[in-house]
Every structure is written in C-alpha cells, then in structure tokens.
Amino acid sequence: QVQLQESGPGLVKPSQTLSLTCTVSGGSISSGSYYWSWIRQPAGKGLEWIGRIYTSGTTKYNPSLKSRVTISVDTSKNQFSLKLSSVTAADTAVYYCARLERGYGLFDYWGQGTLVTVSS
Amino acid sequence: EIVLTQSPGTLSLSPGERATLSCRASQSVASSYLAWYQQKRGQTPRLLIYGASSRATGIPDRFSGSGSGTDFTLTITRLEPEDFAVYYCQQYGSSPTFGQGTKVEIK
Numbered sequence: 001q002v003q004l005q006e007s008g009p010g011l012v013k014p015s016q017t018l019s020l021t022c023t024v025s026g027g028s029i030s031s032g033s034y035y036w037s038w039i040r041q042p043a044g045k046g047l048e049w050i051g052r053i054y055t056s057g058t059t060k061y062n063p064s065l066k067s068r069v070t071i072s073v074d075t076s077k078n079q080f081s082l083k084l085s086s087v088t089a090a091d092t093a094v095y096y097c098a099r100l101e102r103g104y105g106l107f108d109y110w111g112q113g114t115l116v117t118v119s120s
Numbered sequence: 121e122i123v124l125t126q127s128p129g130t131l132s133l134s135p136g137e138r139a140t141l142s143c144r145a146s147q148s149v150a151s152s153y154l155a156w157y158q159q160k161r162g163q164t165p166r167l168l169i170y171g172a173s174s175r176a177t178g179i180p181d182r183f184s185g186s187g188s189g190t191d192f193t194l195t196i197t198r199l200e201p202e203d204f205a206v207y208y209c210q211q212y213g214s215s216p217t218f219g220q221g222t223k224v225e226i227k
Contacts, residue, residue: 037216046208046218046219046220046221047165047208047210047218047221048218049215049216049217049218052216060215062215063121063215096164096165100212100216103152104152104153104155104170104171104212105152105153105155105211105212105216106155106167106170106210106212107155107157107165107167107210107216108167108176110164110165111164112164113164
C-alpha cells in the first residue's frame with residue numbers, strides 16, 4: 001500500500017519561501033507509471049493543482065504559479081519537494097502531495113495534507 | 121487551461137434519494153481523463169470515478185459516471201448517510217484542473 005506523508009514548517013512569514021517534502025513509502029518514486037504532484041486547498045475552498053514531477057526530474061507547473069514554484073525529486077530518499085517563493089496570505093492552505101497516474105491522469109494516492117499558514 | 125464548472129453548488133437531498141451532479145468543461149476533455157473525487161470534512165479527497173465512467177477500487181455501485189466531450193455527470197442512485205460530502209471533478213489535459221465542487225448536504 002502506497003503511502004505519502006508531507007512534512008515541513010506550518011508557519012511561513014510573508015515574502016519568504018514555503019518548503020515542503022513528501023516522503024513516499026510502499027512503492028518506488030522511480031516507477032515510470034506515475035508523476036508526483038502537489039495540490040493545495042485553502043480553507044473552505046476547492047482544490048488547486050500546483051505542479052508535478054517525473055522520476056527523471058521533468059516538471060510541469062500550474063501556469064498561475066509557475067514563476068514562484070520549484071518541485072524537485074530525490075530518488076535515493078524516495079522523496080519529492082515543493083518550494084513556493086514570495087508567499088502571501090493567499091498561499092495559506094492545506095498542501096497535499098499526491099501520486100498522479102499517467103494513463104488516466106488521476107490522483108490515486110494522497111498524503112494526509114499539511115496546513116501551511118502565511119503570517120508574520 | 122481547461123475550466124471545469126460544476127453545478128449545482130449545493131444539492132440538498134434526503135438519504136435514499138438520487139443525486140445528479142454536473143461537470144461542464146470549457147473545451148472538450150478526452151473521456152479517459154475525467155475523474156471524480158469525494159471529500160468529507162477534514163479528510164483527504166478519495167477517487168471515485170476515472171475515465172469518466174469507471175469506478176475506482178472499492179467504490180460502491182451506487183456511484184456511476186457518464187458523459188463525454190464537455191459534459192459529464194456523477195450519479196449517486198440512493199444516497200447513504202456517508203455520501204453527504206463535497207464532490208469534485210478533475211480533468212487531465214495539458215495541466216490538471218478541478219471543478220469548484222458540489223456539496224451534497226442532508227435536507
């Protein structure tokens with residue numbers, strides 16, 4: 001059973017960089033059948049896809065966030081990471097990591113989510 | 121970017137009733153790339169339907185999906201108490217996007 005777990009600071013100051021890591025267990029992040037994604041959800045609102053990375057390191061980002069987002073992968077640790085720069089209060093949300101299955105483009109496994117608050 | 125618009129925003133129904141949720145895309149979506157998720161309060165989204173009409177593992181057969189092109193539907197034939205939740209559609213085109221959600225609440 002694949003499991004994903006987000007980790008990182010729950011509080012980030014405005015203008016700083018949000019950094020989160022997702023650790024994958026029960027499966028290899030190097031599997032060619034999947035992308036590894038970040039998704040966020042502000043309180044009481046819907047889901048927003050942030051971006052995804054392939055085991056090779058190839059990335060794709062949401063155009064609305066592209067200028068501020070970097071996703072990287074560490075296959076030796078079975079982890080992938082998110083960096084979001086120049087954060088504002090609008091970036092306060094629950095951040096999920098998720099596995100994106102390439103064949104049908106579905107998110108089949110999700111982390112439990114971590115709340116990141118942007119506040120001074 | 122493909123925009124998904126879900127309707128209605130809220131559906132008030134009683135247990136045992138039928139729920140019909142709509143998801144309309146701003147441009148054609150390949151049926152293979154349309155999925156539905158259920159999210160209960162405080163929980164992670166759960167995959168219900170993929171490929172527009174295929175149920176994910178362990179999903180009861182009261183859930184069904186249909187549609188093609190720009191119009192897709194999620195139907196719950198007989199609402200159980202555990203089905204009251206928010207439902208999202210999602211497409212996987214050049215970039216994945218989600219609809220804004222439909223809340224199914226107890227009437």
